Amino acid sequence: MTELPRLILTREHIQHGLTAKELARRCRSGALVRLRQGVYVDGGVWRALTPWDQYRVRVGAAAETFVARTIFARHSAASVWRIPTIGLRHPIHALTLQNDGGRSRAGVLRHYAPPAGLKCVRREGILVTGRIRTVLDLAAFTPFAEAVVPVDHVLKPDTEQRLPALTKELLLAGIEGNYTAAAARRVRAAVEFADPRSGSAGESYSRALMWVAGFQAPELQAEFRDDSGLVGYTDYYWDRVRVAGEFDGTEKYVKPEYLKGRTVSQTVVDEKERENRVRALGNGMVRWVWADLMAAGQLERKLAAAGVPRRRARSAQ
Structure with missing residues (x-):
């Protein structure tokens, strides 16, 4: 959990040795950021959040x-x-x-x-x-x-x-x-x-956008194995068309619980190897990132191009 920065309050500025003019000067230089009237925070710490x-x-x-x-x-x-x-x-x-x-x-x-x-x-x-x-x-x-x-x-x-x-x-x-x-x-x-079973906020948002766009619900956290054993799990899988889907958030490349002692570069290599093994089993693969979720219709276009099926009307079921 990120440790949040201490707030600097105008009403306590004497305790910090800051005059009103000094606060204004530090804001202009970027050393401080004004959050609300009378409330400031260290500029460098703020920009790193x-x-x-x-x-x-x-x-x-x-x-x-x-x-x-x-x-x-x-x-x-x-x-x-x-x-x-x-x-x-x-x-x-x-x-x-x-x-x-x-x-x-x-x-x-x-x-x-x-x-x-x-x-x-x-x-x-x-x-x-x-x-x-x-x-x-x-x-x-x-x-x-x-x-x-x-x-x-x-x-x-x-x-x-x-x-x-x-x-x-x-x-x-x-x-x-x-x-x-x-x-x-x-x-x-x-x-x-x-x-x-959704693994992250991005996975949840992706799944909901899929549903709103009319796609069939995928299997979540689908397990794949080949002759060498466990390949891994994919975020989404549409068995009827044999297409796997992966949301590539930043978590798996920066958070320790995903890195598991690996370097970022090794994690990228491992991800590529996992995808190759999933594809070798006769599956297609479609990937997307946050930018695709934020651009209207972009995820829908990617899924459609990959052959992900739409839900049928009730009368056609």
Whole structure:
């Protein structure tokens, strides 16, 4: 888990030996980055963070500037829970318990939530909606393909944070009384589609985009063996047309749990060898990366070119 940088607060600037002019000068030079009025962070550390860690830091900066008790929700709560979401430029999401339309300003969107039955927890010094409510809110208020990502994630144990897996039954039980009928239908669709076998956020998003585009559901984590033994597992496999699919995220080339003591170059060589052995068994292979998922229609075009079949209409089944 990435260690987040310490926030530098204007109200504490005397403790850091910084005057207002010095803060402004350091911002101009890039030594500091201003996150919100009165909140700064070391510029070099900030630029080294991933976009999702930068967003988590912005949530913390917002928490430092609010005087009233604030419950963060949706993408903001997910960032504190380390639940993956899709997109890089989300606003800060917080709840209001007064049904007066709320106030959304300064990069913060406030959403009304009835206080009855609302559960929140304090994590890393920040009040956030509970893990179940956070995932359900994302399923209710984001597009289906994006909603599948956090739901897939919580169906597996989070070993890094020592959080248990949630069940679909637990998630579905959290719908009652919290959502409109339309929002409840969106939640059920995402939960019913979710699958804990998905290995990463990119794999989850890919699978959901495939479904939205009308492709047949693939087998996940398909096992391949040849005369030499176990070849490995592919992210997706369409047995009828003998096509394997692989999402190439950066994780397998940078994270220790994927590298398993290998160098990056050796990992690339091993991946190529694995693909060659899968192909030698008479299978086709199609690969894609994050850029393909972000470009409208690009994944659909790649899958179609590889011969991945579409779902048939019910009347043709």
